[in-house]
Amino acid sequence: MAARWTTTSARLAPLAVAFVVPWLCYVLEAAEGAPWFWPPIGGGGDDPYCLTWRVMVEANNAKGWRTVPAQCVGYVRGYMAWGQYHRDVAAVAEQAAAYATQVAPPAGGDGLDAWVLDVDDTCLSNQPYYQVKQFGAYDPVAFRAWASRAICPGIPAMQWLLQTLRSRGFRVFVVTGRDEETLGSCTAANLAAAGFSGYDRLIMRGALHRGQSSVAFKSAVRRQLVEEEGYRIRGNVGDQWSDLQGDYAGDRVFKVPNPMYFVP
Numbered sequence: 372m373a374a375r376w377t378t379t380s381a382r383l384a385p386l387a388v389a390f391v392v393p394w395l396c397y398v399l400e401a402a403e404g405a406p407w408f409w410p411p412i413g414g415g416g417d418d419p420y421c422l423t424w425r426v427m428v429e430a431n432n433a434k435g436w437r438t439v440p441a442q443c444v445g446y447v448r449g450y451m452a453w454g455q456y457h458r459d460v461a462a463v464a465e466q467a468a469a470y471a472t473q474v475a476p477p478a479g480g481d482g483l484d485a486w487v488l489d490v491d492d493t494c495l496s497n498q499p500y501y502q503v504k505q506f507g508a509y510d511p512v513a514f515r516a517w518a519s520r521a522i523c524p525g526i527p528a529m530q531w532l533l534q535t536l537r538s539r540g541f542r543v544f545v546v547t548g549r550d551e552e553t554l555g556s557c558t559a560a561n562l563a564a565a566g567f568s569g570y571d572r573l574i575m576r577g578a579l580h581r582g583q584s585s586v587a588f589k590s591a592v593r594r595q596l597v598e599e600e601g602y603r604i605r606g607n608v609g610d611q612w613s614d615l616q617g618d619y620a621g622d623r624v625f626k627v628p629n630p631m632y633f634v635p
């Protein structure tokens with residue numbers, strides 16, 4: 372009797388998994404708590420309104436927005452989790468690498484040709500964190516708790532770009548508005564764990580620049596690199612327009628897509 376029950380259970384188990392898991396995910400999706408791998412109800416991938424909204428965001432026509440429009444939360448989650456985001460980032464990396472090849476310094480040069488890479492959602496992904504909170508407004512306390520765990524996944528295309536830039540003879544500076552005192556060691560550890568190695572310096576926000584806007588802080592960093600240290604910033608890569616604006620922005624800038632949040 373026990374053996375028959377065991378056999379029957381073994382046969383029914385796959386069926387239970389096949390039906391129960393999708394049902395559970397559907398319920399979680401309806402409750403806006405679905406796991407990252409589950410597609411949003413309704414797909415979200417071709418919503419005309421949300422596609423237009425995302426283009427406005429990436430083109431920097433939409434500014435100062437604090438939340439993803441309610442009807443586009445599922446769209447953004449689908450965009451980020453189901454391949455298009457990583458295809459778009461890979462295309463940015465390929466464009467940057469092609470340009471870097473054109474302007475690569477000659478062998479035996481002075482070693483002062485440099486690139487600047489941002490950290491959050493350029494090298495390291497915060498998608499797991501922002502997805503749970505339905506994207507949108509920056510919350511410094513919650514973000515610090517997330518970042519201090521040092522578990523942000525690396526963004527593969529940017530890891531490849533970093534190695535490509537190094538192989539072309541560029542110096543690479545990784546610049547982030549994260550606070551150095553509270554997040555310095557975990558950010559360095561996270562970058563290393565995510566496969567980002569070989570960059571020249573991780574530059575973070577210190578006491579001198581606390582409270583400054585992203586544009587002001589990153590301009591000050593680049594000014595130091597150029598005016599004080601003599602570097603030529605050939606390229607600059609970031610997911611926010613505020614990474615790419617201001618003084619000494621670089622000969623060319625490359626915008627990594629980010630429809631999750633806006634940093635002024």
Ligand SMILES: [Mg+2]
Nearest residue numbers: 489491492610
């Ligand atoms: Mg960023």
